[in-house]
Amino acid sequence: MKKRHWFGAGGTALLAAAALTGQVATPHIPLPVPRMPTTAILPATQALFDGYVTDGKMPGIVGAFGVGDGPTQFVTAGHIATTPGAPDAGPDTLWRVYSMTKPVTATAAMILIEERKIGLDDPVSKYIPGFAHMRVLTGPDSLDSRPAARPITIRNLLTHTAGLGYNIVTKGPLLKEYERLGILPESVNVAAEVKMRAVRPKTLAEFADRVATLPLIADPGTKWSYSIGLDVMGRVIEVASGLPFDAFVDTRIFAPLKMRSSFWQVPASEAGRLATNCTFIGQTMAVVDPAATSVFLQKPSFPYGGAGLVMSARDYDRFLHMLQNGGTLDGVRIASSATIHLMMSNLLPAGVTFTQVAPGTGGTTAPVPLGFGAGGSVYLADKPGGASKGTYGWGGAAGTIAWVDPVKHVRGTVMVNYFPADQWPTRTDIPAALSRDYARFRR
Incomplete structure (x- = not known):
């Protein structure tokens, strides 16, 4: 199985925005990061995303990259569907995040653990x-x-x-x-x-x-x-x-974090923001779930805690930002810092190890030892020049990626929608591009 090193370089590369001001970002304290165009800050990443679309590898892609409490940098390319005239992909486009639902469910569980109800x-x-x-x-x-x-x-x-x-x-x-x-x-x-x-x-x-x-x-x-x-x-x-499970998540996580584009069922009024999901037969891309008639416009049999959410890059970034800050965002506390630290620590039973997951499921492997926290994998050691020990995250079956480095206070979300998740080497390409962008500020 091929290694997919998507935490390491990506985590370190996100320090680029902070480097623009000569400061290292810290949680809880807003930093004066310049509001420069994304292309000026992350040109290599922008070029990579543009190339994906130009080469027909995906209709559209959105990245959300954050450093401390500075403004999130959104990198976008392409459209939300393959049809002519489809809207541009953007920070508020809706994507099927599949297994990136798992960290959200795990957070809900950790809230109840903190409250001693579990x-x-x-x-x-x-x-x-x-x-x-x-x-x-x-x-x-x-x-x-x-x-x-x-x-x-x-x-x-x-x-x-x-x-x-x-x-x-x-x-x-x-x-x-x-x-x-x-x-x-x-x-x-x-x-x-x-x-x-x-x-x-x-x-x-x-x-x-x-x-x-x-x-x-x-x-x-x-x-x-x-x-x-x-x-x-x-x-x-x-x-x-x-x-009800979905009501708990909505009231205890989504509402206080102002995650207004996170749905178990996409409302008809928001259907125009939903991306089309594609699949690949060899190198040929075909539509598997058109947005206009998507199954996610229907009420599910029940809320799927492992794979049920549709979310925007902006919303998932807010969720990761809360984790990065130890349970708080914009003055609202979701859980204590101790609870979030526990969630993103290695919780595997004694003698059990985690190394990798099957291709296409959305999980990850890494060039350092991995453990597993609540709903996501965890770095057990620093990657030299890259992600810190404690870096936490997971991905989705339709190609989405998410990670947060709570030591360097950086985070990343990548939204695409196609099967299988490993059709293209985004988990190596994107960190490499982010690393090149970061290197520009170290010369």
């Missing part, structure tokens, strides 16, 4: 009784199983160590069971939705109860395996908070 090492069965007696597959070629050695915990859900599967990576008889029971918590397009909705549970509660009937792929706390853990976490949040 315990990090509580058994999941405390909130969803069906998880009290889980079983584990004895082999990959049948559904034969044995009792699990230990219960699934909240930590396991947040770090993909619960032993749960995922229809995008699970194989064999267990995958067939996931499909039979409708354990399909994602939206692709209208045609696929018709088939998925016919078998998918109608509520988050029903979804979690069905998951509890399925055997695990490994004993909880023994193996990192990409999973539906954050989707199940959504049901835990409902039970612990007394609010």
Whole structure:
């Protein structure tokens, strides 16, 4: 598997804007970063984005790069669809972020952990009784199983160590069971939705109860395996908070952070901002989910905590800015700095390691040891000349990327929409371009 080093250079390169004033950005204190055109600050990145569009690799792309509390630098190119006359892609274009939903769900969980309504090492069965007696597959070629050695915990859900599967990576008889029971918590397009909705549970509660009937792929706390853990976490949040999962996220994260372009269902009034999602057959790009008839204009079966959100680059940047600042933004505190630090620290159970995730799922690998926090990967060491220990982030199945370096106080969001996520080497190209931009200010 190819390495995709998208945290390291990108994190360091974002210091370029601060270098313009000869200052190092710090959180909480606004800095006098000049309001220069993005092309003047990040010309290599702009040229890269322009080239992607000119070469037909994507209809449009938007990057949001921030340093401390200075103004976010938006780099944009192309349009939101392949049709003639489609609007330009911009900071407020809406994109399917898929697995970049996971850090948002994890933040909601951490808020409840801070409030002592959830315990990090509580058994999941405390909130969803069906998880009290889980079983584990004895082999990959049948559904034969044995009792699990230990219960699934909240930590396991947040770090993909619960032993749960995922229809995008699970194989064999267990995958067939996931499909039979409708354990399909994602939206692709209208045609696929018709088939998925016919078998998918109608509520988050029903979804979690069905998951509890399925055997695990490994004993909880023994193996990192990409999973539906954050989707199940959504049901835990409902039970612990007394609010519907989406309502909790909307009221405790989106509203106070003024994230007005983050949706579980895109309102009809906002459909004109939604990007079209594409797919590649070889090198040929085709439309898979046209914006005008997108499945994301429909109400989902239930809110998917692992892959359900549509968001703008501006909104995701605000979310990362809050993480970068240790839980606060514009004078509003979402969670304590200790809670956010815990979220972005290595939470893997003892003896479990994380190295990489399958291509196309939106995850990442790195040139330094990685751990896993709540909903995202974490650098366990500094990258020389690059990202700091503690750099946190994740990506999405349609090519989106997000990272935050809480030590250097830098962050980045990249929004595109195409399958598979690794069709083009954006996770190496973009950090390299940002690094070239940064180098201009070090001469």
